[in-house]
Amino acid sequence: MKGNVLILDDNKSVLTALEMLLQTEFEKVYTLRNPACLVSTIQKHQIDVVLLDMNFKAGINTGNEGIYWLHEIQKLDPTISVVMITAYGDVELAVKAVKEGAFDFILKPWDNNKLISTLHASLKLRKSEIENTSLLKATNNLKKELQPASQPIIGQSEPMKKVMELVRKVAKTDANIFIAGENGTGKELIAREIHRHSKRRNEIMIGVDMGAISESLFESELFGHTKGSFTDAIEDRVGKFETANKGTLFLDEIGNLPLPLQAKLLTSLQNRTIVKVGSNIPVPIDIRLISATNKDLKNMIEEGLFREDLLYRINTITIELPPLRERGNDILLLAEFFLHKYMIKYNKPDLKINQKAQNVLLKYNWPGNVRELQHSIEKAVILADKPILDEDSFTLSDKSANQKFDLQDKTIEEMEKEMILASIDKEKGNMSAVAKKLGITRPTLYKKLKKIED
Numbered sequence: 001m002k003g004n005v006l007i008l009d010d011n012k013s014v015l016t017a018l019e020m021l022l023q024t025e026f027e028k029v030y031t032l033r034n035p036a037c038l039v040s041t042i043q044k045h046q047i048d049v050v051l052l053d054m055n056f057k058a059g060i061n062t063g064n065e066g067i068y069w070l071h072e073i074q075k076l077d078p079t080i081s082v083v084m085i086t087a088y089g090d091v092e093l094a095v096k097a098v099k100e101g102a103f104d105f106i107l108k109p110w111d112n113n114k115l116i117s118t119l120h121a122s123l124k125l126r127k128s129e130i131e132n133t134s135l136l137k138a139t140n141n142l143k144k145e146l147q148p149a150s151q152p153i154i155g156q157s158e159p160m161k162k163v164m165e166l167v168r169k170v171a172k173t174d175a176n177i178f179i180a181g182e183n184g185t186g187k188e189l190i191a192r193e194i195h196r197h198s199k200r201r202n203e204i205m206i207g208v209d210m211g212a213i214s215e216s217l218f219e220s221e222l223f224g225h226t227k228g229s230f231t232d233a234i235e236d237r238v239g240k241f242e243t244a245n246k247g248t249l250f251l252d253e254i255g256n257l258p259l260p261l262q263a264k265l266l267t268s269l270q271n272r273t274i275v276k277v278g279s280n281i282p283v284p285i286d287i288r289l290i291s292a293t294n295k296d297l298k299n300m301i302e303e304g305l306f307r308e309d310l311l312y313r314i315n316t317i318t319i320e321l322p323p324l325r326e327r328g329n330d331i332l333l334l335a336e337f338f339l340h341k342y343m344i345k346y347n348k349p350d351l352k353i354n355q356k357a358q359n360v361l362l363k364y365n366w367p368g369n370v371r372e373l374q375h376s377i378e379k380a381v382i383l384a385d386k387p388i389l390d391e392d393s394f395t396l397s398d399k400s401a402n403q404k405f406d407l408q409d410k411t412i413e414e415m416e417k418e419m420i421l422a423s424i425d426k427e428k429g430n431m432s433a434v435a436k437k438l439g440i441t442r443p444t445l446y447k448k449l450k451k452i453e454d
Helices: 012-022 035-044 064-076 088-099 112-146 158-171 187-196 215-223 259-271 297-302 308-314 330-345 355-363 369-383 412-426 431-438 442-453
Strands: 004-008 028-032 049-053 081-086 104-107 177-180 205-209 248-252 273-275 282-284 288-293 317-320
Touching (some): 004 012, 012 028, 012 112, 049 112, 064 081, 064 088, 088 104, 158 187, 158 317, 177 187, 215 273, 259 273, 259 308, 431 442
Parallel strands (some): 004 028, 049 081, 081 104, 177 288, 205 248, 248 288
């Protein structure tokens, strides 16, 4: 496209000469002698470039009129390129106009080739700015699509109040955050809450399940690769770090990361750069790091399974999420929240949880935490054939766990022993399953069993 140009000058002979010169250079050439028609002309037609005289009223040569109309054009469409046309005496004012946003200025009498070249360059700038604006809009829309809708943090218990107070304090900083807590306590939800209140909230948050990445693909997934760097690398790939640049990177289940990969991750975090597979050029990264795990990283450090220097790097601030069994009446608040959500989803209005069922929910130990509660409520809603949900509406997974632990007259060692033996019984001696359920490694489990036997 050649684009459309609007010429604004009070001299009719100047308009005629310029129109003849430019009619083969542009798709359409519009001319105006009266600047009062400028706004309506731009609103009516697609104008890409304006060639604007500095003075219009007879006897007035201040150039302020040209600057005034330059500002009016900018208000209508800041991507329109404006080139000022002026006499020799107005050069100082023309320079001022350029400082205030005009693309360039042309002196009268003009050189045809220079004028055409200047207008073509201004048209190129206009198209570039339109493309950049469109790309920015598309990028922002994509970011919004990629980010899930924010979920409210439900909870009024003291443990959750402390968590949210800490979230509010750290969210506005760029400090690395480490979120600890059992499975199902809402670690990712807290990470997203931190991102939502951070100064990076308009950028993207990328979540990575570290336990789901195989060693062979770790570097490619996180750092990206270049075409041909390995057999299946048929094109360049951007890794998670680069995708999250300027935003937040959430490394979930970081305790599952094997030691060799921990070293590579530490190097990238220390240097604030990444190196793609197949390249030796460092790429700077600017991310806010949030990590999470359900594992005890200090125990893993003692067992040689996690790097101490990596822990120091990721946990400038640690947020401990309480298990659901320690959150008291939050259980009922969450139950009501999920009940309302699934009543709408499954078109079952006016369901209520009766008092006996509420007591059952409060007494249950919730080994799967909030996630288990959510699934229990959803299942109860799906199967409901009456408006009242009673204790029989909830099929809780472990009947032996229906009562909370009796903490009276028991030491931590005794409670730990009971939990381990109960898990071994439940998993029928499968030590890998027991270790996974308890959130510890098999070597740690055997060490604790030896202590119990002694």
